[in-house]
Amino acid sequence: MVQSGKSVFEEKETKSAPVITLDHEIKIIRMNQAAADLFSQIYPDKTEVDFHGTKLCKLTGKLHRIETENDLIYTFSVRDRAFYAIPFHSISDTGKAFWAILLINKENEKINKRTAYHADLSKHFEEILEGSFDGILVTDKEGKVLFVNSSYERVAEIKKSEIEGRYMRDLINPVWMPESVAHIVAKEQTVVSKRQVVKSGRHIMVTGRPIFNQNGEIKMIVINARDITEIYNLTEELQRVRKNEREYMSRFSSPPATGDSEDTLLAISEGMKQVLSLAGKVANFNTTILILGESGVGKEEVAKYIHQHSMRKEKPFITVNCGAIPGNLLESELFGYERGAFTGAMQNGKVGLIEAADGGTVFLDEVGEMPLDFQVKLLRFIQSKEIRRVGAIDSKIIDVRVLAATNRSLADMVEEGSFREDLYYRLNVVQIEIPPLRKRTDAILPLVAMFLKRYNKKYGQEKVLTYDIVKEMERFSWPGNVRQLKNIVENMVIVSNNEYLEPEDLPWNAQYKSDPIRKVIHCLADNEDLGLNEAIEELERLVLEKAKLTCGTTRKIAEKLKVNQSTIVRKMQKYHIE
Structure with missing residues (x-):
């Protein structure tokens, strides 16, 4: 850098930076007032005149060169004070070359840099606070507002111009701001949260947090305001839903007082009400009834209901599972046999099931499984009321009402030739069809409650239903109908470790606990x-x-x-x- 010595010196003098000029022998020619003051502080026993003609190194000690791309910089230390020395090569007005040296106090540079850094950081913090979606307000310990961001103006519905520099006590309003969180924080010296309603009726949550100084005294209070209107509305809606759930559970978790026996029938759904209404209507008519329905819907319970509401209720009710008896034994089981009628026969013969039910009701379950050769014998009995034991000569009149049931379509079997048409019409005088459980989901909760009460008593448990498990059971298709439902309730009472039964206690959910992929499939x-x-x-x-x-x-x-x-x-x- 080549320039006029006077201009450089005058420029440095104007800026009040310590500057000294050196001749070609590095001796001090002159120094400005800032440089004189600096060296007077370092060498208090000398004056500015004493420094003239002195070599710089005697005052500064060894200079350490610092290499940079564009400038030549030296550093030195005197009496624990560090400086930078930046030389400028100049030409005086007389044409002589000299050096102008700019001195910079390293400590001052650090302080300046630190001050600039903190100022920059403070600016960033202010920008961050201003960019917050939540409303932020800062007060001093007396509640005087020091800072307010734009979000606070939006959330609290108070203009910044109305609160900046004011005390929070002056903003208290009996309608939308009955109390200041800042005052409560200052009083209790702890974090305080309060729900408030603003002018438009929205709900906000205001949280105040105290900031303490080193002496443990509050120096400022930071207040955060968040719009919780949607959360508040959802909470109220959730409370309403839970109230409805409790009413729903209390209404149906206690089954109607119809007894607690194994054959109790509940008519909750409209379909089952119609079934029992028809069953009660035909109970006292001495006619055959065909009960249709899927496996497990309760066909035998309906048959018992008909018997118990008939004039035969004091007489026997005998169930015959036609599908469980081999075809070659059906005749001997239903009609009985005489002594020596066949190999293996009892010595005194045996009374048939139909004869044993004399005066009462015989329920022929799974009648569609009956072989064709026996169907004609059953038809004859229904028409004549006469039975003849196997191996006997004489017939006997038996007063028995016949109820039949099947989960198969007898009409289709007639078309196929696997069921006699005349027997079908003789059995199907009155037809009662029981709807599957999946079509009467409103009956699931009462049935579950009834079975749960029964098995809690049987096994000494106190298991309780929850809303979630009831909803899970109502979504299930129940291929096994009421029989499956009853077995699952018994399983949960025995197996579950939970007092309150949850969806994971259901047997079809238990398998997912050990298989994460199947569990995810179920959740998806x-x-x-x-x-x-x-x-x-x-x-x-x-x-x-x-x-x-x-x-x-x-x-x-x-x-x-x-x-x-x-x-x-x-x-x-x-x-x-x-």
């Missing part, structure tokens, strides 16, 4: 908001992650999952699996 299927493609992708990702744990390479993963390695690589990239 229950998520009504999840599309099919999303559910498939989620399952695919889980399978890949599980395979990665046991296979070290994509080649081994591909072999395990039986796909190409390129497919594995592509899908792992898709799901961001490393």
Whole structure:
């Protein structure tokens, strides 16, 4: 740098930076007032005149050179004070060359840098607070507002211009701000949260936090305000739903007082009310009745209901499972046999089941399983009321009402030729069809409550139903109908370790506990908001992650999952699996 010595010196003098000028022998020619003051502090026993003609190194000691790209800088220390020396080569007005040296106090530079850094940081913090979605307000210990961001103006519905520099006590309003959180924080010296309602009726949550100084005294209070209107409304809605759940559970968890025997029938659904209404209507008519329905819907219970509401209720009710008796033994079981009628016969013969039910009711369950050769004998009995024991000569009149049931379509069997048409019409004088459990879901809770009460008493338990498990059971298809429902309730009473029965206690959910993939499948299927493609992708990702744990390479993963390695690589990239 070549320039006029006077201009450089005058420029440095104006800026009040310590500057000294040196001749070609590095002796001090002159120094400005800032430099004189600096050296007077370091050498208090000398004056400015004493420094003239002195070599710089005698005052500064050894100079250490610092290499930079554009400038030549030296550093030195005198009496524990460090400086930078920046030389400028100049030409005086007389044409002589000299050096102008700018001195910089290192400590001052650090302080300046630190001050600039903190000022910059403070600016960033203010920008961060201003960018917060939550409202933020800061007060001093007296409640005077020091800072307010724009979000606070939006959330609290108070203009910044109305509160900046004011005390919070002046802003108290009996309608929308009956109390100041800042005052409560100052009083209790702890974090305080309060729900408030603003001018428009929205709900906000205001939280004040005290900031303490080194002496443990509050120096400022930071207040955070958040709009919770939606959360508040959802909470109220949740409370209403839970209230409805409690009313729902209390209404149906105690079954109607119809007894607690094994053959109790509950008519909750409209379909079952119609079934029992028809059963009660025909109970006292001495006619055959055909009861239809899937396996487990309660056909035998309806037959018992008819018997118990008939004039025969004091007489026997005998159930015959036609599907459980071999075809060649049906005649001897139903009609009985005489002594010596066949090999293995009892010595005194045996009374048949129909004869044993004389005066009462015989219920022929699974009548569709009856072989054709016996169907004609059954038809004759229904028409004549006469039976003849196997091996006997004489017939006997038996007063028995016949109820029959099947889970098969006898009309289709007639078309196929596997069931006699005349017997079908003789049995089907009155037909009662019981709807499956999946079509009367409103009966599930009362049935479950009844079975739970029964098995709690039987096994000495106190298991309790929850809303979630009832809803899970109402979504189930129940292929085994009421029989399956009863068995599952008994299973949970015995097996579950929970006092309050939850969905995971259901037998079909228990298998997912040990298999994470099947558990995820179950959860995905229950998520009504999840599309099919999303559910498939989620399952695919889980399978890949599980395979990665046991296979070290994509080649081994591909072999395990039986796909190409390129497919594995592509899908792992898709799901961001490393």
